[in-house]
Amino acid sequence: MAGMRKKLGAVVIGLATMSLTLTACGGGGSDSSGGGGGSDGDAIDTSTATGEVNYWLWDSNQLPAYQKCADAFHTANPNVTVKISQFAWDDYWNKLTNGFVAGDAPDVFTDHLSKFGEFANQDQLVDLDPTLAKDGINVNQYQPGLADLWKSQDGKRYGLPKDFDTIGLFYNKKYVDDAGIKESDLANLAWNPQDGGTYEKVIAHLTMDTSGRRGDEPGFDKSKVKVYGLGLDGNSGGPNGQTQWSMYTGSTSPAWTATDKNPWGTHYNFDQPQFQTTITWFKSLIDKGYMPSVAAVTGQTESTIFGAGKYAMVTNGSWSTNALFDTKGIETGLAPTPIGPSGKRSSMYNGLADSIWIGSKNKPAAAKWVEYLASPDCQNIVGDAAIVFPAIPSATDKAIAAWKAKGIDVTPFTNQVTDKTTFLFPITDHASEIYNLMLPALDNVLSGKADVSSLTEVNNQINQLFQ
Structure with missing residues (x-):
């Protein structure tokens, strides 16, 4: 992967x-x-x-x-x-x-x-x-x-x-240790769309500018960031946001789902408040300098930027485990996705x-x-x-054991399945058309070129495809 x-x-x-x-x-x-x-x-x-x-x-x-x-x-x-x-x-x-x-x-x-x-x-x-x-x-x-x-x-x-596959939170162990954050604390982070919760606090503290000031310290210069507390994977995520924001929208309260049913839904819900308030919070991480802009990551792989020491944490899929753990000169850790307003953590299941x-x-x-x-x-x-x-479950167990033999605990991924905190990748007709509508629209929102409310009209255009 x-x-x-x-x-x-x-x-x-x-x-x-x-x-x-x-x-x-x-x-x-x-x-x-x-x-x-x-x-x-x-x-x-x-x-x-x-x-x-x-x-x-x-x-x-x-x-x-x-x-x-x-x-x-x-x-x-x-x-x-x-x-x-x-x-x-x-x-x-x-x-x-x-x-x-x-x-x-x-x-x-x-x-x-x-x-x-x-x-x-x-x-x-x-x-x-x-x-x-x-x-x-x-x-x-x-x-x-x-x-x-x-x-x-x-x-x-x-x-x-x-x-x-499911989604987890990879982190640079040295950065976490230097910030005085216990690795065990990362397993119990919580987020909300109002102030970001303990999750945003950790992201802010892990962010550092070129002068050594952290994101939560006076004088932090968001225009000269040396290490971002949280990475952004490739782009805005389009209509799925699998590694970018789906773990947040999947844990809102009331629960948000991309479509009216899955699979083969015929109505998308990008106009709902749970989605738009979550995206507004997600964009605020960029505005505060805690996460890079869409323009900064376009054309680059998240694992490469993480390997260069520019990210303290990244949300990514289980398929990226080896790429992120085998990065030369960086000791990587793995934590589960944060707990959301629903009281549960969440991961897309693909x-x-x-x-x-x-x-x-x-x-x-x-x-x-x-x-x-x-x-x-x-x-x-x-x-x-x-x-x-x-x-096949028995083969899944072999993978868990093989990673354990390499010193990697992958239970933050597999617990999402056993704890039933997953939701399915949205499957509908018109997938490519929806992607081509939603990707630039969401890119524009995260880049500050459009307000999050503009996604309501995009959602209307998407739903017209099913008429």
Whole structure:
């Protein structure tokens, strides 16, 4: 999950435009069965699997583990070879959607919850349920709720879970110690949109200007900040704010949710007071000099800035654990997200899956590979690598143990699941259009170019998409 592992913190390619293109060209090969079944309602005959499977992913950190899976899969299935290609986040989606149009997309690819709905609507994905039923695959073997996220509005399943993630608070241990803050105190921070609570107090005290004055001390110069108490991850977060602000809006009182229901909501709630007051507080951290501006972080990765010693704390996903802990010269700690006005902490709960392209010319081998990726055999390999939390609970336990062996306690992530303080990544139609509306609007708010009330009109524009 390195960098852009799961969040939509990068420029989203024009899926709406692509949709029109695909309609004009017949769906980029959607009428191709690829042999062995795979059309609507048909099971793929995986017993005939042979040949090469092209598989794409975007996280370079995960590539070695999945290559081990591919090698083990080939050993068990000598007639099938898996060729893995890895591309950076932006290139990945651009190449994939262009591949749909050109008819040369990969047989199998790592899919994202924000994308699969549009891909399914464009008839680019294979319905897996008939094949899974035929092969006796247990879709209930994953962490609760993960498998159902990959079912479309018409009930078809377009992906099998591979992992999940939650959000935590990473911190520079030296900065925390130098500030006289106990690490144990970080586990019990609380925030509110009025004065930021103990959370903002810690952020302010960890902030330091070039003269050595802290953010809560007289004379602090917010125009000459040496260390920000809290980092900002890439941009404003658009409509999801997964690593930027979702842990705050998810713990408001009354509880705020992005949509009227999830998944497949048809009404967004960016006009509600809980959201707008939270964003107003979030922006105040920038105004006070405790957090960098959107302009200052655009084009940079949070882990790089943290590694340069410019952030005391960052909110980020479990996929960034190794990147933030392996930073040379910095001893990193991990704490849970702060407790909100609801009395609970909160984290977005997201997960990836593997999908089969409808235009694959080798569906039997593709389906067999997808079933293997979602099996304990592969997910245990991934768990032992300590890079993400696999979707199967026993493999999740392996990941926890592997991180513990490295001296990293990842329970601030996993406790969010066991304590039931998570909420699902919002899944709706029009995801790319919503992102393209909300990202610049929220960037403008955080940059002081627009008032937070301007998000009400943007919310109206978003909801009109569902009319």
